[in-house]
Amino acid sequence: MIEARQQTLKEPVCFEGIGVHTGHQVSLVVKPAPVDHGFVFVRIDLEGHPKVPAEVSYVVDTARGTTIAHDDVFIHTIEHLLSALIGIGVDNALIEIDGDEVPILDGSSACFAEKIKDSGMIEQESFRKCFAVSEPIAVEKSGMSLTALPYEGLRISFTIEYEHPYLPEQSKSYLYSSDTFIEEVARARTFCFDFEVDYLKNKGLIKGGSLENAVVITDQGILNENLRFEDEFVRHKILDIIGDLVLLGSRINAHIVSHKSGHHLNVELVKALKKEILKQEGVENPPKKNLMKQGRVLSVNDIQQIIPHRYPFLLIDRIIETDGEKTAVGLKNVTVNEPFFQGHFPGHMIMPGVLILEALAQTAACLMLAKVDKEGLIAYFMSMDQVKFRRPVLPGDTLLLKVVLVRARNKVGAVEGHAYVGEEVVAQGRFKFAFVDEEK
Ligand SMILES: [Zn+2]
Structure with a gap:
């Protein structure tokens, strides 16, 4: 594999919008960051501007989105932004945010990815870290499974399955490349079923949800005007998993095979991969x-x-x-x-x-x-x-x-x-x- 250099943004890029779950209006600025910095969120609305790194050890919730927190400082729904950043080839960024949830924008990663790519990226002096999976690592839970297999490059093969007349099953295998990410993955929007809407609202979620930022599925079809892809749903699940894999803190060479996984299982796989990385670095055996x-x-x-x-x-x-x-x-x-x-x-x-x-x-x-x-x-x-x-x-x-x-x-x-x-x-x-x- 050719070693690639780390990249960051050429200049800060701003976004504004509402959080899909909290309904809060937020502004967010993605800024350049030095080599080996990774992705770190900064809550500029709070005293002392506390930081929360986008790393798996900070994940506190995975219900309908991935939430990280440090002490009482939360950042909800980080996955679409992280997917956009890593997807177009950014390795380091400081993300200033004045609220507790990343704006949902149109429910996909396209707005983030396109605007950041258009404003330009710069190569940095160090090479990317990439963890190559050398033997299968699998996690599973109640009928869902997620496996990382050895592979040259990153491929994601995803299957979704629902007991639903409109969306019984969809599958797609995507070979990751920063050149195809925006066109093939970033544009796919998040989705939910019409019968979930009341339940989610009662749980205090999707306060900012609307047809502007999610595809809503009924027994007969969708409530939105049209789909962006015939298989937009499974493409969005691929988008989500690319975002969750960012929490590993390293790029990955693997064939990721998912059967119905969501944020919870995605994060479990990242934890298992992280353990393997630490083992290989010789960090897991502290002296006694x-x-x-x-x-x-x-x-x-x-x-x-x-x-x-x-x-x-x-x-x-x-x-x-x-x-x-x-x-x-x-x-x-x-x-x-x-x-x-x-x-x-x-x-x-x-x-x-x-x-x-x-x-x-x-x-x-x-x-x-x-x-x-x-x-x-x-x-x-x-x-x-x-x-x-x-x-x-x-x-x-x-x-x-x-x-x-x-x-x-x-x-x-x-x-x-x-x-x-x-x-x-x-x-x-x-x-x-x-x-x-x-x-x-
Ligand atoms: Zn999503």
Whole structure:
């Protein structure tokens, strides 16, 4: 597969409209964002402008649409906008919104996709991340199923089935391409059955619903004037699943085969895929503190024999596990007395991300410099790569710093590091070091 570069918007693009479920009038601005940013919503109507990333761990509801939330900050019905963005080839965007639901516009993704594409996109310096499914991953629930199979590219094969005289069944297989997305998928509108309307209204949903933004199906046909495609319904389900797959945080190479799945099952598949990604990244096996007795354990005094760092810059308290060759686990108790908390930030203490990387690097230096032939050397950073910060580290947290040596030559070493708090990865990255003589 040809590696493609990440893209973002050339300039901000504005939309206005009502939310189909809440009926709220909202304005939304999709803005350019840096490499590896992904899609993040910002509620500009709320104090402090809280953010909600479009990631599967933030999904809180999947009834008639996908809702994400962080604490009490909600964004409803995100899927059509996300589908439009990823569909036309956008990878990074900041989405400012002044309400709690993305506007429904005409019930499809076409307005979003066309306007953003017309205003232009720019290529960014990094390549896209793409997760290639290597073995089948399946989820199912009460007669519905959804499977991701190994495939070169992204294909979605969808079948819908209803016990309904007008719409008993529809199937379509779509090979994704940003060139065909608007024409073949984005224009398909959302739909519901006439007998559902009262039920949904009673549940407090579809307050903004109308024939302007949804196709309504009766036993005899549709209430709208016409369909955009004969198989518009199944095309819309493909649109929805493309939007929900965005929550994976990575593009995907797979053949997705769906039998009647909706947002709930789509999100379940994304969770299963995410688990597989974390497993492949080696993130799913956090070190266990009770392994302290295994291997060689270095006290803070031992550590100071190996690396030259001292207060306030010695950022590991001990090495709790090491095979002396390829792996080491350092431990750092983060207390309220850390000098950096004074200024980072007053009244809002967060350990600087770069210091977590430094702590990983010090753990790696302990591993590599403990060898006899490296005595008297200091390790200098040469590069950092694939760095990610996943969660803030706060006073009271115990950092476990797991490093794995991936390459070691005489004067250069490369390690992969993951920092954990409990079972959760808080930061990760790949580092290269050069070993230099202390005297020089
Ligand atoms: Zn939809």
